[in-house]
Amino acid sequence: MKNIDNCPFCSLGNRVIKENKFANLFLSNPRKVPGHFLVTPKRHIEKPWEMTVQEAQAVFELVLFVQKRLVKHISKGSDVLQHYRPFMKQDHIKVNHIHYHILPRDFNDKIYQVVEKYETEDFFEELTATESDEMAAILL
Ligand SMILES: [Zn+2]
Numbered sequence: 001m002k003n004i005d006n007c008p009f010c011s012l013g014n015r016v017i018k019e020n021k022f023a024n025l026f027l028s029n030p031r032k033v034p035g036h037f038l039v040t041p042k043r044h045i046e047k048p049w050e051m052t053v054q055e056a057q058a059v060f061e062l063v064l065f066v067q068k069r070l071v072k073h074i075s076k077g078s079d080v081l082q083h084y085r086p087f088m089k090q091d092h093i094k095v096n097h098i099h100y101h102i103l104p105r106d107f108n109d110k111i112y113q114v115v116e117k118y119e120t121e122d123f124f125e126e127l128t129a130t131e132s133d134e135m136a137a138i139l140l
Helices: 053-073 110-114 129-137
Strands: 016-019 023-027 037-041 077-082 100-105
Touching (some): 037 053
Antiparallel strands (some): 023 037, 077 100
16 A cells, blocks of 8 residues: 655655655664665655666665765764565654665674674574575575
8 A cells, every 4th residue: 555645755855865866865864873874766665676677776876875985984884774564554663665774883883782782693593405495485
């Protein structure tokens, strides 16, 4: 279900910092850390795979641009994230219009301290041959 009328990413106004023909770059508000950027296709799209090749190219042009700038000016590393979670209701934090998060990352940073330090090695499991075959089969 489209929700263009209430979509904050369809009416960014002066929040846009940089743009190209098919995508916008702007700061997340609210944000997790300073330098938390978002990139969206200009067209309201909720499923990432519904972007055209031109839109995907335009989005990743801005994603890679800001990632490079973050590493040059703010942090040693960065994360790029995209969440597709139609099972969650849209609110002021969760927006259905596709967006890619670009976050500055450093050793022991706020994101590590608040979230990731609780992801211990126990979270990871060895990949089995059966699981590998099952997951490969969904690609056929
Ligand atoms: Zn939208």
